[in-house]
Amino acid sequence: MDENKAAFEPRIIAFVCNWCTYAGADLTGTSRIKYATNVEIVRFPCTGRIDFMLLLKAFAAGADGIIVSGCHPNDCHYTSGNFHARRRWIVFRGLLDFLGIDVRRIHYYWVSAAEGAKWAEVVNQTVAEIRELGPYTEYKKVANYIEETEAAHE
């Protein structure tokens, strides 16, 4: 089991805003700070834009973990987008939990354009935690269940 975990390379999608975290991740690059290759970054204008359906889509497509990261409170380029995102996350987390989706697989951060080193830490930490949790097979079960129920209704 432990060997399996060590061999397991989680696939993680990072949903980030253009103004803070994307720029922060750029800074990680220009600072040549190394981090794990498991995270793919998707750029959005603002965390307020990140529809949580996208998170579910990512799980459905096989993601083992998700990072959502944007500007720190009060630093949003659009004033309040990150507050909307935070609020949505608070509500959505309860819903996910209710649905039986493991909320430990979603990591919510604030990384500013100046926090290159923090971005590397965030990635490495998330990768380590998701690796510990193992491949996310439960979601497929949920997805299968939904499909089956829908099929039964038809």
Added chain:
Amino acid sequence: MSKIGVFICHCGENISATVDCARVAQAAAEMEGVAYATDYKYMCSEPGQQLIRQAIREHNLDGVVVGSCSPRMHEPTFRRACAEAGLNPYLCEIANLREHCSWVHEKGEATTQKAIDIVQGLVEKVRRNQPLTPIRVPVTKKALVIGGGIAGIQAALDIANCGHRVILVEKEPSIGGHMAQLSETFPTLDCSQCILTPRMVEVAQHPNITLYTYAEVESVEGFIGNFKATIRLKAKSVDEKKCTGCGLCTTKCPNKKIPGEFNEGLGTRTAIYVPFPQAVPNKPVIDKEHCNYYQKGKCRVCEKFCPTGAITFDQPDQFITEEVGAIVVTTGFRVLPTSFFPEYGYGRYKDVITGIQFERLASASGPTMGEIRRPSDGTVPKKVVFIACCGSRDPAKGIPYCSKICCMYTAKHAMLYQHKVHDGESTVFYMDIRAGGKNYEEFVRRAIEEDKVNYVRGRVARVYERADGKLVVRGVDTLLGAQQVEIEADMVVLATAGVANPGAEELAQKLHISYDPYHFFAEAHPKLRPVETNTAGIYLAGACQAPKDIPETVATASGAAAKVVSLLSQDDLVREPLVAVVNRCAPPVYSTCVGCFLCQTACPYQAIEREEIKDRQGRVIKTVAKVNPGLCQGCGTCVSFCRSKAIDIQGYSNEQMYAEVNALLNHE
């Protein structure tokens, strides 16, 4: 079937050192929808760009992915190259292979695989990109400045001097604001009116400035470049064209005992009045609330004496509409009255006054002609106590912020008092001395060291009037082991907190600009956009943002003016088309929008409007949301709020983002 071109840059060795670029290009060539893929040492170089242009033409590409450095670096470069080859620039996307891949990972299979994934994600995204055209918004080359204090005066002059028309609206009968009330100014002690009044005259005479005094902004519609403002010109009851400003009416008006606003209640004025001798315009108005004729129906003395027949009692309020491209809000602030302070007597003691009242006492044109005299009996006070931080920095009073100007003007007041009353004694109670500013600290030191002002560090608990009329100031000296001190004073000057004007909230709502919990207007960014608001085309300057001294006020006014001028110097505003749109479809659906307007609550820019879809008879079939592209900044918050997925953001649409996420994960 799309024809995407993929161009992988080596960035010298910056990418190729850890990523096998040739393999990435190879993999890309096999991706669905990719018609052409190659790699090159420097894509951003002229030969690199030429390579892209050529490929677009040769392969008739309908989308481009450049795998290179961060899009924050060269997205504009590559989009321009695409445009030059006739491809819509918004059909070009950048895969960040350098900052997000080669620089942060070691050389190896995983790194190359990640690069392929990134390219794959963007290929899928770009297949769904729509050609977009930049949004063009025409600009009305005229500015509206609300508030005629020093901030408004400075902003109006700066804009007008650049050749643009300015409408300056002031609610009082004269421009000048608080600065006109001040005696001397710190830290130079130059006379406030001497430096201000020439500017006031300049405003009045400037060919590009239209000045409306005794006027208020009634409503504002529209958006950047295209505002429409309705202004109420309050009836002055004096025909400005006929009035010569001789002032005879003000000497004849029988109602002489009205506490004058300009003198902060320390002097009186008549019902028909000019607020102060240097007023601009120097023509009187009738204060209807105090006028015998308006109140009791009898008098008309001013009409009788007016040599030009300028008095017009039946003049109504007028409404005018002005179209402007930009708005500068410079409505200033006010200081709390003494009645706000129960511990200092609820404003019952005549000789407990505010700082601005002291300014009037010290002003050469003030009610005492510049002599410091007690309001109660006109005697010269021999002992004056100044209390700093009255209300400020006191959460219990609802004002946790520092009013910023009080430390300096209190030092100035004590200094002026010592200069005018040589045998006088002055004491300042303070919390901290905040004298950050050019020559400010030196100024305070001068008050303490040269003018022998007694500074006591501590708060004042109470001020009361003894039976013999002396004021007793009871406080604490924290530098003497929190010892209680009691000082008898002839006059007490309270440096009361600077607060927002009473109408600030209402004005902010009219303009759709945001404000803080204290009703000061909020800037778009506290550091980098200090004179802009969140509503494009509306700017701020001066103390309506927070208490500010004159230099800072003037600096923000010039800053706001520079923003306005750069806006008005364009014929059209060109904006990125990455904005939200509400979908439209064929009848009977018209749009999947159900008209819940949650998007309206989400939008920080008031960019969402209501649109009624009507049938041929003009009956409303459906009310749906519509995005004003002039106001939308493209944050996309509305998109995730929309329950019926009717609103989407161009360039980051749901379809594009789903495709990108799917593609990133779509490999084993």
Added chain:
Amino acid sequence: MKETGFYPGCSLQATSREYNESVRALARHLSLPLREIEDWNCCGATAAHSMNHELALALPARVLALAEAQGMEEIVVPCAACYGRLATTHHTLVTDETLRQKTCDTIGMEYSGKLKILNAVQWIEQYVEPLLANAVTHPINRKMACYYGCLLVRPHKVLQFDRVEDPQSMDRLCALCGSEPVDWAFKTECCGAGLSISRTQSVGRLSGAILSDAAERGAEAIIVACPMCHSNLDMRRPAANRSLGQKLDIPVLFITQLIGLALGIPRKELGLDRHFVPVPQW
């Protein structure tokens, strides 16, 4: 008429019997029903709340619970200190559910928090004032300095009574009795309070300052609504005089005594003969 509960507290049984007598005299004279809370106990005063938070809540809570259990909807608490303790406890219990439950467990009684607590001035404003215009038979045409002390108006957040600096309610009542309230500076200054016994000298200095300001402004009596204030200004007069270096004979009356005089209630019923500083015949 609705019956009002009455909580005398210890002072009204001892040093300030005249306060008790005058409240009851007013009620009797105007037929305002008062019913004393049965089996009431000490409010805890200063001692409890400076030593033990739980006890400081439990003692007044028992009084409140008793009143509620005895079917009272409101109670009048003439002593300002008792009023402060009872009102503060009430406020704490209705705003903190955990504390309420804990305190109810301690006293073994329930308290719902529906009780209304009035100080003497509020009781007068509610029940006596509407009758005053017709009932005043002997207007007291004198200058009065109304002294509110600290506990009647503070803490303002909890009590929400009058203005915290320069309160006005007793001044208005004085005027209704035909007197002229003076505008003075020491309405809410400290009289020395509980230091009366341990540091009489300090009380003399503080009370002296209050007395002399009232006297300087021409007041002919000081009107109070607190037993502590009264005893410091009245009983500690020698100490005050020593501190001032002069002899002040300005009398100190409870607001209920002043109103009683204006209503023509005999001096004896109002307990006026119990004062240290004699009250002249007006």
